[in-house]
Amino acid sequence: xxxxxxxxxxxxxxxxxxxxxxxxxxxxxxxxxxxxxxxxxxxxxxxxxxxxxxxxxxxxxxxxxxxxxxxxxxxxxxxxxxxxxxxxxxxxxxxxxxxxxxxxxxxxxxxxxxxxxxxxxxxxxxxxxxxxxxxxxxxxxxxxxxxxxxxxxxxxxxxxxxxxxxxxxxxxxxxxxxxxxxxxxxxxxxxxxxxxxxxxxxxxxxxxxxxxxxxxxxxxxxxxxxxxxxxxxxxxxxxxxxxxxxxxxxxxxxxxxxxxxxxxxxxx
Numbered sequence: 001x002x003x004x005x006x007x008x009x010x011x012x013x014x015x016x017x018x019x020x021x022x023x024x025x026x027x028x029x030x031x032x033x034x035x036x037x038x039x040x041x042x043x044x045x046x047x048x049x050x051x052x053x054x055x056x057x058x059x060x061x062x063x064x065x066x067x068x069x070x071x072x073x074x075x076x077x078x079x080x081x082x083x084x085x086x087x088x089x090x091x092x093x094x095x096x097x098x099x100x101x102x103x104x105x106x107x108x109x110x111x112x113x114x115x116x117x118x119x120x121x122x123x124x125x126x127x128x129x130x131x132x133x134x135x136x137x138x139x140x141x142x143x144x145x146x147x148x149x150x151x152x153x154x155x156x157x158x159x160x161x162x163x164x165x166x167x168x169x170x171x172x173x174x175x176x177x178x179x180x181x182x183x184x185x186x187x188x189x190x191x192x193x194x195x196x197x198x199x200x201x202x203x204x205x206x207x208x209x210x211x212x213x214x215x216x217x218x219x220x221x222x223x224x225x226x227x228x229x230x231x232x233x234x235x236x237x238x239x240x241x242x243x244x245x246x247x248x249x250x251x252x253x254x255x256x257x258x259x260x261x262x263x264x265x266x267x268x
Contacts, residue, residue, distance in 0.1 A: 063118025
């Protein structure tokens with residue numbers, strides 16, 4: 001089986017990390033295929049949303065494979081196959097599965113079905129909406145391994161939760177629970193394990209029912225304007241608003257409301 005299972009379910013792209021015997025840790029193959037999946041999501045107009053999860057009920061993703069992936073990054077292991085060679089080239093080019101090199105404007109849901117440690121936690125932080133089970137646990141232990149959470153978390157986490165808490169979690173590497181993550185605003189909701197799939201599917205349906213150009217503009221503006229002065233951020237927002245307002249969907253939404261029927265958005 002593939003280290004990353006890629007499935008199309010209607011307008012949704014489901015990505016399942018598939019190494020349950022090692023807590024779904026990220027292999028070179030999974031990293032490359034995750035990068036390919038984001039490219040597919042970006043370029044396929046039929047796809048409206050993506051879901052990332054893990055196989056089994058123990059782990060979402062326990063991070064990068066410390067035996068296979070990290071040694072490639074440090075130079076302690078030479079590439080042995082095509083996945084190894086490709087992941088090394090991706091890293092040299094500043095690309096990878098954690099969306100540091102691009103804005104993927106379509107929404108991405110993390111369905112966190114267990115532990116999300118190191119790179120697994122970083123993958124959660126790169127997603128837009130996060131649903132976790134009561135058994136989920138999060139940690140960024142890289143500093144305890146002599147490395148850093150460099151897949152985006154040193155920038156993302158202090159913007160997503162209080163600064164002092166972000167520093168504690170990254171500098172000490174302590175494990176924090178789903179309840180703590182919810183209280184900090186790092187995840188959207190916590191559900192019982194048996195309810196994760198249904199709750200995720202409800203979120204997919206809610207996102208797909210919204211106008212795709214609107215959803216993508218909202219995400220793009222939020223990311224592009226982060227950290228900018230208000231005037232610059234508002235300029236980005238105004239330009240995006242003008243573009244969306246000129247779309248067919250912008251006419252369809254009010255028309256459907258007036259006619260008391262569901263809108264038929266076409267993404268144009």
